[in-house]
Amino acid sequence: MVKVGIVGGTGYTGVELLRLLAGHPEVDVAVITSRAEAGRPVSDIYPNLRGHFDIPFTEPELDQLKSCDLVFFATPNGTAMKMVPELLDGNCKVIDLAADFRIKDLAVWEQWYGMPHACPERVAEAVYGLPEVNRQAIRQARLVANPGCYPTATTLGFLPLVEAGLVNLTGLIADCKSGVSGAGRGASVGMLMGEVGESFKAYGVPGHRHMPEIKQNLSVAAGQDVALTFVAHLVPMIRGIHSTLYATITSDVDLQAMYEQRYANEPFVDVLPAGSHPETRSVRGINHCRMAIHRPQGGDTVVILSVIDNLVKGAAGQAVQNMNIMLGLDETLGLQAVALLP
Ligand SMILES: NC(=O)C1=CN([C@@H]2O[C@H](COP(=O)(O)OP(=O)(O)OC[C@H]3O[C@@H](n4cnc5c(N)ncnc54)[C@H](OP(=O)(O)O)[C@@H]3O)[C@@H](O)[C@H]2O)C=CC1
Numbered sequence: 001m002v003k004v005g006i007v008g009g010t011g012y013t014g015v016e017l018l019r020l021l022a023g024h025p026e027v028d029v030a031v032i033t034s035r036a037e038a039g040r041p042v043s044d045i046y047p048n049l050r051g052h053f054d055i056p057f058t059e060p061e062l063d064q065l066k067s068c069d070l071v072f073f074a075t076p077n078g079t080a081m082k083m084v085p086e087l088l089d090g091n092c093k094v095i096d097l098a099a100d101f102r103i104k105d106l107a108v109w110e111q112w113y114g115m116p117h118a119c120p121e122r123v124a125e126a127v128y129g130l131p132e133v134n135r136q137a138i139r140q141a142r143l144v145a146n147p148g149c150y151p152t153a154t155t156l157g158f159l160p161l162v163e164a165g166l167v168n169l170t171g172l173i174a175d176c177k178s179g180v181s182g183a184g185r186g187a188s189v190g191m192l193m194g195e196v197g198e199s200f201k202a203y204g205v206p207g208h209r210h211m212p213e214i215k216q217n218l219s220v221a222a223g224q225d226v227a228l229t230f231v232a233h234l235v236p237m238i239r240g241i242h243s244t245l246y247a248t249i250t251s252d253v254d255l256q257a258m259y260e261q262r263y264a265n266e267p268f269v270d271v272l273p274a275g276s277h278p279e280t281r282s283v284r285g286i287n288h289c290r291m292a293i294h295r296p297q298g299g300d301t302v303v304i305l306s307v308i309d310n311l312v313k314g315a316a317g318q319a320v321q322n323m324n325i326m327l328g329l330d331e332t333l334g335l336q337a338v339a340l341l342p
């Protein structure tokens with residue numbers, strides 16, 4: 001069994017990791033941390049885990065974490081980077097679900113995250129954990145930067161077009177909607193039922209920190225700089241991300257066939273039949289990114305609908321997929337559950 005630790009076990013991505021790992025045949029979760037709940041059994045806080053994880057939360061202590069083969073950080077931005085050097089030196093693999101190691105340009109990272117980087121020397125070796133792009137590098141990685149939720153849906157949606165060089169790279173538009181669990185479990189007025197319920201709003205319009213991450217991904221895929229307009233919206237659902245992506249194509253090809261071919265061997269990307277309209281609610285509980293390609297009125301504008309569960313393929317599910325790849329296990333272990341519906 002692989003011995004795993006989770007730093008940040010009380011948050012939404014932490015508990016989602018636990019839910020998925022409860023069904024993983026090769027993993028023993030030996031350490032689950034929370035500073036606020038240290039000493040309390042995990043199943044006291046999350047009754048769905050009773051019988052699966054009855055160990056107590058502990059303080060995040062390096063000595064204990066170093067005894068693990070792999071540690072997940074399901075913590076706020078700026079947390080993992082303080083502990084990563086010691087863990088890597090202790091021969092422990094690390095997957096950070098936050099953004100500490102996602103952006104290669106340190107100045108850009110510090111500008112968007114508003115803090116100095118505590119571990120700049122490890123940024124270059126970190127592998128961006130999008131298996132559909134970096135599977136080979138993830139196999140060798142000791143440190144994986146798990147992608148953000150909007151960047152996962154948006155990058156996967158645009159990727160085939162951008163890689164093929166069939167699109168105007170100065171006019172990409174990503175119009176994205178997220179459920180409230182994307183904001184984490186910490187209390188805030190903006191996430192109260194009275195604020196979010198029966199409402200709908202854009203946020204971060206002048207600039208959202210996922211913008212440089214998406215641009216980095218698409219620029220690497222294109223081999224040149226990409227210009228992107230990205231607007232996030234908060235909608236009154238618990239889970240789900242729906243990205244409506246717009247691009248102008250520069251040559252006429254069978255896009256449906258191109259997308260199906262690009263993702264034919266990907267276990268967690270479904271290209272739906274032409275004309276489909278995926279819904280966020282239909283992906284609850286599973287790890288897939290589902291997408292549909294439309295070309296309204298046969299014009300030059302392509303509309304891609306790319307839909308994921310923000311906590312599964314958008315966070316914890318992708319982290320488990322990355323762990324499986326890093327450990328040389330079957331990539332789908334722990335991730336085969338059928339979606340909940342309704
Ligand atoms: N929610 C989502 O959909 C997605 C989230 N992410 C990213 O994943 C990370 C976790 O998100 P989420 O689960 O929503 O966050 P939450 O706010 O729900 O949970 C944060 C967790 O981290 C722990 N924690 C907070 N500060 C520290 C610290 N300084 N040291 C150690 N542990 C700490 C908390 O426990 P305690 O304070 O008790 O120690 C808690 O368990 C974030 O970086 C987020 O941006 C990525 C993709 C999607």
Ligand SMILES: CC(=O)N[C@@H](CCC(=O)OP(=O)(O)O)C(=O)O
Binds near residue numbers: 077181
């Ligand atoms: C609804 C909501 O607030 N969503 C979050 C995205 C959460 C996330 O996954 O982002 P990181 O992992 O990059 O922190 C936001 O827009 O800030």
